Amino acid sequence: MNRHLLDLVGKTPVARIETPLPHRHDGFWAKLECLSAGGMKARSAVAMLLAARARGDLRPGAAVVESTSGTLGIGLVFAGQALGHPVVLIVDAELEPSMRALLRSYGARLEIVEDPHPVGGWQQARLDRLHAVRDSLPGCFWPDQYNNPDNPSGYADLARELVDQLDRADVLVCSVGTGGHSAGTVATLRRYWPRLRLVGVDTVGSTIFGQPARSRVMRGLGSSIYPRNVAYAEFDEVHWVGPVEVVDACRRLARDTFVTGGWSTGAVALVSAWVSRVEAGASVVTVFPDGPHRYLGTIFDDDFCRARGLFGPAADRPLEIGHAESVEVTGWARCRSVTVPRALGVPA
Structure with a gap:
């Protein structure tokens, strides 16, 4: 931390x-x-994790799992380092190689989706993978950036x-x-x-x-x-x-x-x-x-x-x-x- x-x-x-x-x-x-530091979305990433910790939804040291096209990913790995949480990011095949390398260098684990959802595109495909990853990580926290107040x-x-x-x-x-x-x-x-x-x-x-x-x-x-x-x-x-x-x-x-x-x-x-x-x-x-x-x-x-x-x-x-x-x-x-x-x- x-x-x-x-x-x-x-x-x-x-x-x-x-x-x-x-x-x-x-x-x-x-x-x-x-x-x-962490770009604009570090503001929301820090806010979401601090609020989750205060509610007890995010336990000390628990993993944070989220879908991202890249920008929130940077914010989350920043917040994860600051607050002591490993971060798993669900990204897609169109994410730039440089951004993949940067996220990994910051310590994020990447799950890469190779094909878009036939109706919901890359976002829905990432969300589908996210739910599967959550099932494999008991106690992890999903910020759900699209719907989290x-x-x-x-x-x-x-x-x-x-x-x-x-x-x-x-x-x-x-x-x-x-x-x-x-x-x-x-x-x-x-x-x-x-x-x-x-x-x-x-x-x-x-x-x-x-x-x-x-x-x-x-x-x-x-x-x-x-x-x-x-x-x-x-x-x-x-x-x-x-x-x-x-x-x-x-x-x-x-x-x-x-x-x-x-x-x-x-x-x-x-x-x-x-x-x-x-x-x-x-x-x-x-x-x-x-x-x-x-x-x-x-x-x-x-x-x-x-x-x-x-x-x-x-x-x-x-x-x-x-x-x-x-x-x-x-x-x-x-x-x-x-x-x-x-x-x-x-x-x-």
Whole structure:
């Protein structure tokens, strides 16, 4: 156990982003969670494990088992080291080799799923393997990041840091995967700024906001299941973005601002810049969950992007749709009517 590691979580700076994405805009604030030990999701990982220990659901030294596309995995191995718990991660065959190596170097045991579920994709396949692994590890703890209310609570400190760092915020732009950081951050921020608007950013092919499940290039945002942590009632609008637009945004950030990151970072940067451009005078803030290093073989690799047609042309504004379930979007789109999907609570 190394509880002193917990002092390294959070207290991240904000940066002013004015890079044209692709057009000029008034600028927005980005909280740089890549500069926190364990990344953004260390906040939720620590919160979930501490709460479980307090309830007695996680016994001293017991294993922690979770499904992840990688980012929460880093947070969990950080929390596991700090609190003295071995970590078993259920990942899939599409997880980058560099991320596999990093997770193993931190002491995680990896269970790799080789084939996606025919309906629920990689997420459902990982969850199926997770239940089998749990049966083989008596006394282990499953945080269940998609549905655990302690996941959003981990972001209250992030919100309080933003209150200390900014004079005001009018619009919060959040990527949505498990729904944790959007729900937890907006709940606290609205105590200080009640009129704050929340804009969700999803990926094409994700079911979270009522679109059909499709194969997805981007990892870290979107879902092929319906996480209960998504606070649908808190969103004022949602955007879906495609990988072409995100690759363009990440590379523009790298060339112009030096501050850049992965799929979620590029997605929220693109939408934040658009909001800043169309809502003149609004104070727009977002969260960059991680940095670029995990994505050197994907977003920042010319061969990878060229082979998948990710070099354009990129849309420079969203297509407006009236209702999320009325049309399937294949590129950057926006909907100002956010409703709970009819299939909520079951695999997509």
